[in-house]
Amino acid sequence: MKRADIGVGIGLIILSTWVFWYANVYREKEIYIYGPNFFPQILSVLMGLCGIILIIRAMRGEVLPKTDRIDIRGFLRMVIAIGMCIGYLFLMQGIGFAMGTSVFLFVLMTFLGQQGLTIRIMSSMAASVIVWAIFRYFLVIPLPTGMFEFTF
Amino acid sequence: MDFELLYHAFGTVMLNPTNFLFVFVGITAGIIVGALPGLTATMGCALLIPFTFGLPPVQGLLMLLGIFCGGIYGGSISGILIRTPGTPSAAATLLDGYPLSQKGLGGKAIGMSTVASFLGGITGAIIMTFLSPQIAKIGLKFGPPEFFALAIFGLGMIITISGRSLLKGIISGLFGLLITTIGFDPLSGAPRFTFGSQNLLGGVTFIQALIGLFGYAQVFRNIEKILILPAVKSRVENILPTLKEIRESLKTIMKSALMGTFIGSIPGTGCDIAAFVAYGEAKRSSKHPEKFGTGILEGVAAPEAGNNGATGGAMIPMLTLGVPGDAVTAVLLGALTIHGLQPGPMLFRDHLDVIYPIFAGMIMAQFILLLVGLSGARVFARMINVDRKILTPIIFFLCVVGSYAMRFSFFDVGLSLIIGVIAYFMEYYGYPCSPILLALILGPMAEQNLRRSLIISHGDPLIFFKRPISAAFIIIALFVIITSYYRIKKAMEREAQMAAEKEEID
Numbered sequence: 001m002k003r004a005d006i007g008v009g010i011g012l013i014i015l016s017t018w019v020f021w022y023a024n025v026y027r028e029k030e031i032y033i034y035g036p037n038f039f040p041q042i043l044s045v046l047m048g049l050c051g052i053i054l055i056i057r058a059m060r061g062e063v064l065p066k067t068d069r070i071d072i073r074g075f076l077r078m079v080i081a082i083g084m085c086i087g088y089l090f091l092m093q094g095i096g097f098a099m100g101t102s103v104f105l106f107v108l109m110t111f112l113g114q115q116g117l118t119i120r121i122m123s124s125m126a127a128s129v130i131v132w133a134i135f136r137y138f139l140v141i142p143l144p145t146g147m148f149e150f151t152f
Numbered sequence: 153m154d155f156e157l158l159y160h161a162f163g164t165v166m167l168n169p170t171n172f173l174f175v176f177v178g179i180t181a182g183i184i185v186g187a188l189p190g191l192t193a194t195m196g197c198a199l200l201i202p203f204t205f206g207l208p209p210v211q212g213l214l215m216l217l218g219i220f221c222g223g224i225y226g227g228s229i230s231g232i233l234i235r236t237p238g239t240p241s242a243a244a245t246l247l248d249g250y251p252l253s254q255k256g257l258g259g260k261a262i263g264m265s266t267v268a269s270f271l272g273g274i275t276g277a278i279i280m281t282f283l284s285p286q287i288a289k290i291g292l293k294f295g296p297p298e299f300f301a302l303a304i305f306g307l308g309m310i311i312t313i314s315g316r317s318l319l320k321g322i323i324s325g326l327f328g329l330l331i332t333t334i335g336f337d338p339l340s341g342a343p344r345f346t347f348g349s350q351n352l353l354g355g356v357t358f359i360q361a362l363i364g365l366f367g368y369a370q371v372f373r374n375i376e377k378i379l380i381l382p383a384v385k386s387r388v389e390n391i392l393p394t395l396k397e398i399r400e401s402l403k404t405i406m407k408s409a410l411m412g413t414f415i416g417s418i419p420g421t422g423c424d425i426a427a428f429v430a431y432g433e434a435k436r437s438s439k440h441p442e443k444f445g446t447g448i449l450e451g452v453a454a455p456e457a458g459n460n461g462a463t464g465g466a467m468i469p470m471l472t473l474g475v476p477g478d479a480v481t482a483v484l485l486g487a488l489t490i491h492g493l494q495p496g497p498m499l500f501r502d503h504l505d506v507i508y509p510i511f512a513g514m515i516m517a518q519f520i521l522l523l524v525g526l527s528g529a530r531v532f533a534r535m536i537n538v539d540r541k542i543l544t545p546i547i548f549f550l551c552v553v554g555s556y557a558m559r560f561s562f563f564d565v566g567l568s569l570i571i572g573v574i575a576y577f578m579e580y581y582g583y584p585c586s587p588i589l590l591a592l593i594l595g596p597m598a599e600q601n602l603r604r605s606l607i608i609s610h611g612d613p614l615i616f617f618k619r620p621i622s623a624a625f626i627i628i629a630l631f632v633i634i635t636s637y638y639r640i641k642k643a644m645e646r647e648a649q650m651a652a653e654k655e656e657i658d
Contacts, residue, residue, distance in 0.1 A: 004581050012323065019330065026342055034606050036337035036344055039599040040330065047326045053319060064316055064582045064644075074376030078576075081375050082569065085552065089562055105545050112378055114541035127546045131553060139206035141557055 001066055005058035012051030019044035077112075084108055096146035101128035154504075158281065161508035165214070165516055172520075174211045175513060178218020179520050180528070185219065186226020187532050188543070189236040193223025195370055197483040198362045199547070201490065202554040209491035209506055214513040216487050220480050221517045224423050224459050225269040225525060230536050232261045232452070241423035241459040244431040248444060248451025255447055259390040259529070260397075264449045265456045266525035267398055268405050272457030273518040275409035276416065276464020280471075281511040283417075284500070287472040291497030296604035297615050301625035303598035306475035307591060308629035309419045316644065318637050320583045328591025329598070331356050338600050351563040358486040359558045360568045361592050365585045366479075367551040368572025373579070374544045392526065393449065401453040404434045412458035416465025422478030423459040423466070430458025464514060471495055471507070476593060479586045485593055490558075 019040055026036035057063070084107060092100035105124030114120055135141045165171045178200075185196030196219045204212030227239030232249030245265060252261040294302070307325055334345045335355025346352040408430035415426040434454035435444040444451050466477025467484075474496035476482035488495050493503055500507055555568035575585050609615035617623045 001581070008323075008581065022345070026337070026344055033611065034603040036340050036342045038603060040333045040344065043326055043330050043333070047323070047330070050319060050323050050326065054323070057319070064320075065647075068580060070580055071376055074378070077378070078372045078375045081548070082372075082573070085548065085569065088552070089565060093562075101549055105549055108545040108548065109541055112375065112541040112544065114539065119542070123542050123546070127549065131550070134203065135553075135557070139203065141206055142560065143553075143556075 001063040002058045002061070005054050005063055009051040009053075009055035009058065012054065013048050016044040016048035016051065019047070080111065081108060084111070092144045092146065094146050097143035098128050098132040100144075100146070101132070154285075154508075157504055157508045158511060161512040162516075164210075165509050165512040171211060171214055171509075171513070172516075174207075174215040175218045175517050175520050176524070178215035179222040179517060179524050180218075182219035182222020182224075183226035183229070183521075183524065183528070183532055184535055186223035186238045186242075187229040187536055188538070189230050189234070189238050189536075191370070191547070192239050192366070193220055193227075193241075194479045194483055195366045196223050197480060197487070198359075198366045199550045199554055201359060201362070201483070201487050202557040204487065205490070205557060209488075209493060210509045210513075212491060213484075213487065213506070213510060214517075216484055217510065217513055218517050218520070220484060221273055221460065221463050221514075221521055222524070223480070224463055225266070225273075225456070225521055226532065228265040228269070228452070228456055229262055229529070229532050232265065233258050233533055234536060239423075241427050241462075242455075243424060244427040244455035244458075245452055247431065247455075248447050248449075251445070251447030252449070252452065257390075257447070260393050261449065261452050262529045262533070263393045263526065264397065264401065264452050266522060266529070267393065268401070268408075268453035268456040269460040269525065270518050270522040271402075271405050272409040272412055272460035273463060273521060274515060275406070275457075276413040276461040276467075277511070277514040277518055278464070279413045280464040280467050280514065284468050284472050284507075284511075287468065288497045288500035291473050292501065294497065294621065295619075296601040296608065297619050297622040298625070300598055300601035300605055301616055301622035301629075302473055302475060303594040303601065305625040305629040306419050306469075306473075306594050307587070307598070308633050316640065317582055318633070318640050320581075321587055324578070324583050324585065325587035325591045328588035329595045331361070331588070332592055332595030332599070338596055339603055351561065351567075356567065356571075356592070357558060357564070358489065358592055360555055360564050361571055362483060362486060362589060363551050363555045364568040364571025365575045365589055366483075367547070367554065368569055369575035369579065369585065371544060371548045371551060372572060372576045374540060374547075378540055378544060397449055401450050404438075404450050405453050405457040407437075408434060408454045408457035409461035412461025413465040415458075416462025416477055417468045418465075419469050419475045419477050423462040423480075426462035426465070427455035427459040430461075431455040460518075467510075467514065471499065471510070472497060474593075474597065476590060479589060482586075482589050482593055489593075 023037040023040040023044065084104065088100060088104035091103060094100070095103075102124050105127060106120055109120045109124060132143060135143050181200060182193060182196055185191045186193055197216055200216065200219055204215055207215070223239060224241050227237050227242030228245040228249065229238065231237040231242040231246035232253050235246055235250040237243045237246055249261045249265065252258060332355065334352055335343065336353060337344055343353055411430050411433060412423075412426040415429055416423065431451065431454050434450060435441045438444065438450065462477075466481045469475045469477050470481040470485050474485065474494065476485045485495050493499060493506060551568070551572075552565055555565045556562065558564060578585060605615050606613070616626055
């Protein structure tokens with residue numbers, strides 16, 4: 001945690017310096033002295049101070065003991081799942097919400113190791129169709145239709 | 153308190169089957185979400201807010217209130233049956249609930265939890281109904297300095313109790329406040345930190361942040377741990393406690409309910425603290441304190457009455473002053489703003505048509521909770537067994553839908569995903585997420601009123617100390633921050649000492 005705290009502290013100092021400098025652009029946009037730059041600059045000063053305190057405390061060894069560790073294989077699984085989600089966003093625009101969602105759910109369940117083909121197909125289709133129906137008929141909120149524009 | 157309005161509100165809420173249906177759906181969804189470990193009432197509300205976009209404000213809010221009450225109660229089911237509290241507020245319930253379950257009395261523990269939750273919830277709801285209009289009357293006298301001091305008070309209270317490090321809580325809060333400065337400046341209208349992107353002109357919306365912080369982040373954690381977490385099996389029999397058992401616990405229930413309501417009404421405390429305080433007090437004042445922790449019904453009744461009492465209590469500062477009592481009420485506050493209603497004293501002046509149905513709906517929700525809880529306990533217990541490999545992808549997809557449906561924007565989905573990834577790492581490094589959410593709500597209030605006050609006083613910051621209410625809020629906030637610092641320091645020292653002792657024994 002010590003290295004992480006020092007890293008975050010340095011990051012906070014860099015961020016706060018940048019915010020303070022960047023917010024100066026808004027100084028001229030207000031007739032009062034307390035213009036759009038005022039609040040972000042106050043926050044940046046406070047954030048910078050917190051960064052400095054975090055570093056000092058970490059250097060003095062005043063860090064929280066770690067309660068949990070990131071499981072590397074689990075983390076990779078998470079990254080792949082996020083990749084699948086990004087793919088799903090494009091797929092949804094191509095083949096529509098209901099079909100895209102069914103495919104996404106089926107693929108993700110398979111990836112996470114869910115057994116049973118029938119249960120995967122049924123649960124992914126049921127979830128996507130139920131939510132699609134709620135949005136389509138009950139809330140009347142449009143969802144992407146993709147090539148099946150006639151469905152909405 | 154206008155009894156005529158309340159009477160009409162009861163008529164509107166109860167005689168309209170649609171309203172009844174929305175509360176019912178909310179309670180059921182809340183219990184399911186609460187009963188599933190890893191899903192909190194906050195997350196339940198976050199995922200279901202998008203489903204209220206197309207509804208009239210009252211119906212949407214009734215559903216969310218149902219999720220709130222149902223979620224807090226639902227956490228006890230998994231706590232009792234599998235020793236894993238569905239929500240943090242049920243952590244105290246498992247102390248006696250799980251031993252009861254081991255004795256084969258899990259069903260009875262759930263039954264007692266349902267009755268105590270009902271009585272606690274109804275006490276909180278009634279107190280909220282009668283107390284809120286009086287507090288709002290005081291709030292109507294507030295000017296910019298008071299509102300700024302109130303925002304600082306709210307932020308201070310919440311930052312200090314979230315997490316094991318005060319500094320990290322403050323950093324999270326400041327980060328949230330910084331996010332609120334993205335988009336149009338509330339006073340001059342100048343765009344800030346948008347980098348030329350049209351998508352950022354409106355700022356980071358509440359729903360994007362909410363789903364990122366509490367939806368995606370939880371999904372990512374679930375995916376990471378999905379192969380580590382063991383599968384669970386649970387079932388219950390024989391739900392109803394006897395009248396004698398209820399009568400024996402009634403005094404504890406009512407005392408816990410009142411304490412829970414009071415604790416819940418203090419911004420930053422929330423249902424989990426209410427549950428532990430109620431449990432502690434029940435044990436302290438009991439004639440047989442040694443039996444607590446071994447599996448007694450009173451040990452289930454006290455925390456459940458306490459945390460459900462806190463639901464009504466937490467609504468009081470949220471509705472009357474616009475300061476949320478905890479993370480779930482912060483979500484409800486966000487939901488109100490999404491529906492075009494700004495919580496605070498003005499709500500009691502301008503939107504009585506919404507306020508009174510909320511009061512009536514909160515009371516009605518408790519009766520539906522009792523009904524659904526007692527009749528559906530077996531079903532909810534079975535739902536705990538649903539495989540995470542099915543559930544997690546579905547929640548992931550609901551997060552995508554939720555972040556998309558607000559503005560039909562894939563940019564929003566991407567932004568929520570990024571916030572989710574940040575929140576995932578924050579959790580690991582000890583930075584609490586709740587202060588960000590609360591800063592998103594209180595940030596604009598703090599900024600606008602700080603600048604207005606300074607303009608009024610020609611730059612004199614003493615304006616915040618010259619007005620009694622404003623000075624009182626700031627002094628209390630400072631007092632709480634300082635005492636919290638020492639409390640956390642003491643707790644950490646104790647933790648370190650225990651770790652050292654354990655090492656010595658090993």
